Amino acid sequence: MMMKPSLVLSGSLFAMTLLLSACGGSDDATVAPTPAPTPTPAPTPVSGFTKTATWDVAFEAKAGGELCFDIDTQKAADCTSDTWDVKAKDDGRIPSFFTNSGTSGAGKGGAVASPLDAKWVDLKKWLNGMADPVSGALDANSYIKDFAEGVFTGTNPIKSAAFEYDLAGDHKLSPNFKVFLISEDTTNPAAKQFALQVTGYYGGTGGAVSGFPSIRWVDRTSNNELSATLDASKGWVYFDLAKNAVSTETGTWHIAFNRNSMKLNSSVAGKPLGGLLAKTPDGFYTAEGKAIAAKFADTNNLAQTRALLTATDLLPAKPKWLSDKNASPLSPSAKGNYPVLDYGWYTYYGNDAEATKAGLAAAHMLKANSDAATMIRSAEGNSFARMHLKEVQYADPKNASSKKTLKFEFDIQPKS
Incomplete structure (x- = not known):
């Protein structure tokens, strides 16, 4: 008769054990994994080249002269001022180009390369005029000034x-x-x-x-x-x-x-x-x-x-x-041999046969090398522009002596 309480107690413990097992108290229960944090996406690089411009360099036939452009205002500039950034000069036949720097002007301009050495598709990858995406940060001497050759x-x-x-x-x-x-x-x-x-x-x-x-x-x-x-x-x-x-x-x-x-x-x-x-x-x-x-x-x-x-x-x-x-780096010496001479921005074709191969109507015409480009620094030294020659137009497409217009395009990083 005295054993019944013990039996009741054992039954109670057994019941509690079953209850705990049913509630998942076992060491063998599956634990849900902690979700991995979602990675923060890398910020999208922002380009400093936020403005565009075009410049039509038009010279009358055999007249020569010079024209200038200001990348800060995106307008033609007075070549006698201190604010022009790029200059075009024409001797009546072959145009040449200069930056407001060194022997060409009192400005802080310059160019990182000649159009014979740089490509528009590569310069389009630049986000900043002072950082080459391939070689890294530039310094002041990276922009070559115009010089006395x-x-x-x-x-x-x-x-x-x-x-x-x-x-x-x-x-x-x-x-x-x-x-x-x-x-x-x-x-x-x-x-x-x-x-x-x-x-x-x-x-x-x-x-x-x-x-x-x-x-x-x-x-x-x-x-x-x-x-x-x-x-x-x-x-x-x-x-x-x-x-x-x-x-x-x-x-x-x-x-x-x-x-x-x-x-x-x-x-x-x-x-x-x-x-x-x-x-x-x-x-x-x-x-x-x-x-x-x-x-x-x-x-x-x-x-x-x-x-x-x-x-x-x-x-x-x-x-x-x-x-x-x-x-100037903008006016490199021509490559090639007559009658085909590559001046960087454009190629000159000196006879009818070579002109025809290039899709031109007459000898002595220029054809734009639209893939050639350079990066320039402004006269003030605090803004930059990549530029390339999109096309050369003649008033009379069959006459190399007619008025010619060189159409340039710019992507501009304004001064900060």
């Missing part, structure tokens, strides 16, 4: 025969200590000649400010060495080698600097001025012309190259003196 013109990316750029990955300029000869009269072998080296680019407070080119030179009749450092950080500085003095644009001068841009005067005292490359120091370049960074970094270069200024073999037996002409 002559003895001081090089084949490197900055078009300089006197400097190399970014050899140590520090965006700095390095002089190569080449010796240039300058003649005050290229028609007279007895005329005064100077041997010149560019020896530096930095000066100012602390000696590290860019735009302060240093030079040394000798008058070859005396071989007395002189030197100077010029503040060319804010514009063109004109220098008279004979007087060892800064001059003016309208005064007597031999060479001029605008930061790293160099140019040679066309004449002195009415006589034609000219220059030539006389000597390149050993060890600075490979046989293929590639700069050797370690040599440029040698702190003894200034002393080691001094003797080159007074070398006796600087003047060739038959000197080929060069004079300057204004040049």
Whole structure:
């Protein structure tokens, strides 16, 4: 009789066990997985090129002249003003183009490439005028200024025969200590000649400010060495080698600097001025012309190259003196051979047979290379535009001498 309470208790525990099992208290129950968070989509890149424009460059037959355009206003501009960004000049036959920079104007313009080297389809991928989607961020020197094409013109990316750029990955300029000869009269072998080296680019407070080119030179009749450092950080500085003095644009001068841009005067005292490359120091370049960074970094270069200024073999037996002409990345030298010449923006067809192949009605016509393009910077330096030539139209499609109109298209990144 005393065992019944125990049996009742055991039955109660058994019932509770069944109840807990029915309520899912077992360790073997399936647990629903926690849903994975939905990833936040990457923001869609926003292009800074928010405006478009067209520019019709129309020249009367054989009249020549120049026309300018302002990418900020998207309108034609006065070529005598400071606000134009791109200029077209025509000699009555072949148009050429310039940016408001360097030897073409006082602006901060320039171009990242010539139309021979850049394509419209590639530049359409750019979201910002200071960032190449392939190579990354650009710096101020990425936009090439217009320049004086002559003895001081090089084949490197900055078009300089006197400097190399970014050899140590520090965006700095390095002089190569080449010796240039300058003649005050290229028609007279007895005329005064100077041997010149560019020896530096930095000066100012602390000696590290860019735009302060240093030079040394000798008058070859005396071989007395002189030197100077010029503040060319804010514009063109004109220098008279004979007087060892800064001059003016309208005064007597031999060479001029605008930061790293160099140019040679066309004449002195009415006589034609000219220059030539006389000597390149050993060890600075490979046989293929590639700069050797370690040599440029040698702190003894200034002393080691001094003797080159007074070398006796600087003047060739038959000197080929060069004079300057204004040049721009927008007006590259033509590629190809006559009668077909590629000028970047357009191709010239010099005879009927080649013109017919190109779909033109007559010889001496131009046909747009609509896939060619470039990126330019404004005169103010704070806006950008990619541009290409869409087509060339003639007033008389069968007459190359009739009025021609070059139709350009722009995508513009306005100033911020």
